[in-house]
Amino acid sequence: MDFNIIRIARVVMNVTDLDRSRAFYVDALGFVETERDEDHLYLRGLEEHVHHSLVLKKSEKPGIQAMAYKVMEEQHLDQLYTFFKDKGMRPKWMDQGCQRGIGRTLRVQDPSGLPLEFFAEMEGVERMLQRYDLYRGARIQRIDHVNCMVQDVEAAQSFYMNELGFRCSEYTATEDDRVWAAWLHRKPTVHDHAFMNGVGPRLHHVGFSLSDPMSVIHCCDVLAAKGYAHAIERGPGRHGLSNAFFLYLRDPDGNRIELYTGDYLTSDPDFKPIRWDLNDPRRATFWGHAAPDSWFNEASVVLDVHTGEELPTSEPVLQQRKPDFVT
Ligand SMILES: [Fe+2]
Known part of the structure; x- marks a missing residue:
């Protein structure tokens, strides 16, 4: 394997009302608001030294756009692109500039249908770990x-x-x-x-x-x-x-x-x-x-990385049941 995935690093999700979401995530839960524009809210935790780990995007309907992994080096994105392409998985480069704080991003639907994303670079910001005065x-x-x-x-x-x-x-x-x-x-x-x-x-x-x-x-x-x-x-x-x-x-x-x-x-x-x-x-x-x-x-x-449409769901292969102790 010629790429190195470091960690889960961000989730991009659609929400229907940015102000209502901001009141919940920032005012109640205590996320740090890094940046906001008309259609996006970029949030991070107090320990995080990068631009965001959660993007809330204004949309008519909720849905998950991407679950993103950070990779070790920029070239690993190209290697991942080739890897997915060779498997017939139709990877897609995101248009640069349409998202704040992040470098080149690659998206692909994984074999389960989940919208995965990979990136190597994200803009650095002040780490708030010891700003205890701002903890909420x-x-x-x-x-x-x-x-x-x-x-x-x-x-x-x-x-x-x-x-x-x-x-x-x-x-x-x-x-x-x-x-x-x-x-x-x-x-x-x-x-x-x-x-x-x-x-x-x-x-x-x-x-x-x-x-x-x-x-x-x-x-x-x-x-x-x-x-x-x-x-x-x-x-x-x-x-x-x-x-x-x-x-x-x-x-x-x-x-x-x-x-x-x-x-x-x-x-x-x-x-x-x-x-x-x-x-x-x-x-x-x-x-x-x-x-x-x-x-x-x-x-x-979850949403289709190419069309943005909601992906249909199907029943699981193992029969659905609650564990015995719950029923
Ligand atoms: Fe969990």
Whole structure:
């Protein structure tokens, strides 16, 4: 493999009302607003030294435009272009200048239908980590991962691991050893990209890293005080899988955001993927209330990188069911 993917680095999502989204993401959750124009809001976490990790784009309908990975060198973009082209995947260079703060970007629909993006350069900005005087809401630190529902987790896992060089930290398997969900990483934490068996392709959530559990609790108070208590969908609680302390929120357009803290290092080559049984109740919820039906059934649609149209979804290859302990 002659390219080196570093980490998940940004998500570009359509929203229907930028002011309404700004009130939620900036005023309530505490994202830093790097830049805004008529159609875009560019947001970052306090730890991030680059222009943005979340782009909200004004649109008539919500939908996910891209989930982006940063690569080590500019030339790796060309190598990725050739790699995807040779596989008949129709990669596409984005027009330069239509996006702020970012260099050359390459987009492609992955084999599951997810809109992937790659870039090497992003404009540097002031890192706000020690501007404690500006901390607000959840004190968002940085983007951590995306979690996607796909029809065929085993196929997605195989492509990301064998073709793109991801490694697996944890996975969920059925009684007959079919992979139900997989947590894959390039950066040395539990994941950059998780796949779950479900109606897909859809983005289930974007995870943002927080420094500590009290930031999650404090965010709940701030959300309630600002009239957003209804935005809390699940948690707070702790996952068995990944060990993260978590909270799931729904933004004003229904996109799901996870506040996430407390996972662990996965850098060692002899780290062995952790297997969880689908029916182990401690897998998804080590402690905390059971996930509501909406968490299992609802997710964000993704868009075609060429047409911008919503991609149709299909039922998963493994029969959809809730784990036994939930029913
Ligand atoms: Fe997550």
